[in-house]
Amino acid sequence: AQSVTQPDIHITVSEGASLELRCNYSYGATPYLFWYVQSPGQGLQLLLKYFSGDTLVQGIKGFEAEFKRSQSSFNLRKPSVHWSDAAEYFCAVGVAGGTSYGKLTFGQGTILTVHP
């Protein structure tokens, strides 16, 4: 079965600083990978996704993520963080194929705090 680890429970950065949130997955084949963001009291919003092809994917709100098969990682990055980026971020992995029924496995989440 697949699994996802987000090693950092809580990260604090200053506004304008760069950001990298880590995600490591465990799965035998090529996974489908996602990053979601959740603002306080809200549902989850899809930031970006990786299915195949270019390993550097661009998402909404200026985020990008890079798939590194050799490291089983899918880290999320942003060059300059804005105060509005403060939220909780979730990495998720999906399994290919019709019998997976589209199920995703989520990491535990990383809470991002942004200092002015």
Next chain:
Amino acid sequence: DAGITQSPRHKVTETGTPVTLRCHQTENHRYMYWYRQDPGHGLRLIHYSYGVKDTDKGEVSDGYSVSRSKTEDFLLTLESATSSQTSVYFCAISAGTPYTYEQYFGPGTRLTVT
């Protein structure tokens, strides 16, 4: 916006009472999911559905049942609520191509069991 609504949005109930949460979608998606979100655990899958009357268990299904009698509605029932079921519950649908799934979430239901 994937056209997903959840009701109620907030509920307080007593231990031992049955509770039903409703998820409604307007875009005819085949796959639907119920998750619970608890601090430190991320989202955990309770049950999912791959069609009308077709449902299966997720990783934390004990104490929960589901029903899907029509495409647009997916109901989650706590048969006899316990304090450990205090949580935020999210419904999701799966969109995308047949073999590359991305999920879209409803706004959530905050359930408190006293």
